[in-house]
Amino acid sequence: MSARFQTGDRVTIAARAAERHHRVPAYVKGHTGVIERVCLAQVQPERAAYHDPGEPRQTVYRVRVDQRDLWSDYAGALGDVLEIEIFEHWLETA
Amino acid sequence: MPPADHSHPHSFQDDHPEPETYHQLLGLALHEVLVDKGIYTIDELRSKVAGIEGITPETHGAQVVARAWVDSEFKEALLNDGYAAIKSMNLNPGYAEITILENTPDVHNVVVCTLCSCYPRSLLGRPPAWYKSKSYRARVVRDPRSVLTEFGTSIPDDQDVRVHDSTAELRYLVLPMRPEGTDEWKQSDLARLVTRDSMIGVARATAPDAL
Numbered sequence: 001m002s003a004r005f006q007t008g009d010r011v012t013i014a015a016r017a018a019e020r021h022h023r024v025p026a027y028v029k030g031h032t033g034v035i036e037r038v039c040l041a042q043v044q045p046e047r048a049a050y051h052d053p054g055e056p057r058q059t060v061y062r063v064r065v066d067q068r069d070l071w072s073d074y075a076g077a078l079g080d081v082l083e084i085e086i087f088e089h090w091l092e093t094a
Numbered sequence: 095m096p097p098a099d100h101s102h103p104h105s106f107q108d109d110h111p112e113p114e115t116y117h118q119l120l121g122l123a124l125h126e127v128l129v130d131k132g133i134y135t136i137d138e139l140r141s142k143v144a145g146i147e148g149i150t151p152e153t154h155g156a157q158v159v160a161r162a163w164v165d166s167e168f169k170e171a172l173l174n175d176g177y178a179a180i181k182s183m184n185l186n187p188g189y190a191e192i193t194i195l196e197n198t199p200d201v202h203n204v205v206v207c208t209l210c211s212c213y214p215r216s217l218l219g220r221p222p223a224w225y226k227s228k229s230y231r232a233r234v235v236r237d238p239r240s241v242l243t244e245f246g247t248s249i250p251d252d253q254d255v256r257v258h259d260s261t262a263e264l265r266y267l268v269l270p271m272r273p274e275g276t277d278e279w280k281q282s283d284l285a286r287l288v289t290r291d292s293m294i295g296v297a298r299a300t301a302p303d304a305l
Contacts (some may be wrong), residue, residue, distance in 0.1 A: 023261050025208045027235065040191055044261045060262050062193075067238075067257075076239045079254035085262035 003059040003088070009035045010094040011063060012067055021049040024090050028082070032094045033065035043051055044065040044087065111164030138284025146220065154185055154266060155217040156288035159299075162194075163272045178215070178268065189265045195258060195295070196269045198243045202249050203268045204242065206234045207260040214265040218290055225294065235259060245296040258295075268295040275302050 015030035023045045032066055038061055043054030067080040074080070113119045116267035129136060144277045158180060162169035172179035174193035192214065207213065208231045213221040224230050238255045242248065249255055258266050271293040276284060279302075286305060289299035 023209060024261065025261060028259075036241075039264060042190075060264070064263075065155070066146070070237060077121075077251055077254050080238070080256070081254070082235060082257045082259060084259040084286065085264055 001062055003038045003061075005035050005038070005059075005061060005088070005091060005093075007035050007037055011035060011086075011091045012062070012094040013065075014090045014092060016090070018046065020046065022046045024086060025084075027070065028063075028065065028084055028086075031065050031069055032060065033063040033069075036062040036064040042087070044089065058089050060085050061091065062086075063091070067071065149216065149219040150288035151288070151293060152216045152285070154219070155290070155293045156215070156285045158183060158185070158217065158267070159269055159288045159293065160267055160285035163284050164281045169269075172269070186216050189214070189263070191264045192217075193258075193264050193266050194269050195256070195266055197271045197295070197298075199253065199271070201254050201256055202242075202247075203256045203258060203266075203293065204234060204238060205258045205260060205266045205268060206231055206233070208235055211262050212260040212265065214267050214293075216265075217267055218293060222290070242296060245291065247297050264300070268293050270295075270297075270299040273301050275301050 010032060011034070012032045013028050013030065017063055018024075023054045025062050038059060039055035040083060041069065045054070048054030052070050062083050063086045066083060067074045067076060068078070125139075128134060129139075158172065161183065162172050162247050168179060168182075171182070172194050174195060174196045177187045177190070178282050180187045180192060195205070197203055206225075211221055211226040213225060215221070230241065238257050239249055242255070260266055270288065273287055274283070276287070287298055287300040287302065289297060292299045
């Protein structure tokens with residue numbers, strides 16, 4: 001499948017709640033970052049965890065988020081960042 | 095509990111303790127059912143476990159790093175496509191994508207899996223207990239500099255810290271900086287400076303005078 005986002009795009013990680021298995025930790029939900037790189041498409045974990053093939057595959061992106069955006073009291077360097085893998089269906093254009 | 099006349103071995107590894115918790119017992123029961131049904135044999139399982147334990151940071155990850163330190167063409171290929179470069183060394187990358195994180199004077203990288211314990215097992219073997227601990231997983235994303243200091247790795251203010259949360263399908267290996275004073279060293283000696291912790295990113299490579 002073709003990737004919806006490109007390196008450098010600003011994206012927001014969906015703030016969606018999901019009660020069942022998913023691979024987006026709560027601490028990044030709702031935060032905005034930049035696509036660091038586009039990775040391979042992978043099966044959707046929300047479905048693959050429950051005897052479903054998890055198709056169609058979703059492109060995975062590495063998203064870079066400023067630590068100061070994640071934690072308001074972050075005391076490290078201005079350039080400190082977190083990078084995390086997020087599936088395309090969890091990303092929105094920022 | 096199994097009946098008293100149950101004749102199966104209770105553990106497939108001699109050094110395993112007796113299961114104590116519900117989930118340990120459940121795992122063992124599943125194992126016994128799968129063996130009974132002939133899905134796999136105990137010998138097959140033993141050989142699988144031996145294979146996993148045959149992967150160590152010294153024999154795998156450190157060889158990749160030391161090669162990158164002495165071979166700039168290989169290093170470029172490694173940073174560009176970790177999977178292909180690792181495969182070219184006749185090592186099994188183990189995962190569809192391996193991302194190599196290069197430490198520089200400007201950037202220090204450290205890896206965590208906040209959701210569970212994703213780890214580049216094909217290069218470093220089994221993860222250490224602290225990597226799987228809730229404390230490391232929660233704190234290294236929240237306050238990485240303090241956690242690194244606790245590992246004896248204080249990061250200067252002018253070096254950015256990049257935390258990599260390994261939550262999906264990728265695996266990460268930190269390429270630590272080559273220690274100073276090793277210009278004349280050959281690859282096999284350099285590999286001795288590359289520790290497991292330096293490839294997770296909680297430490298630097300060992301300094302030559304600390305060997």
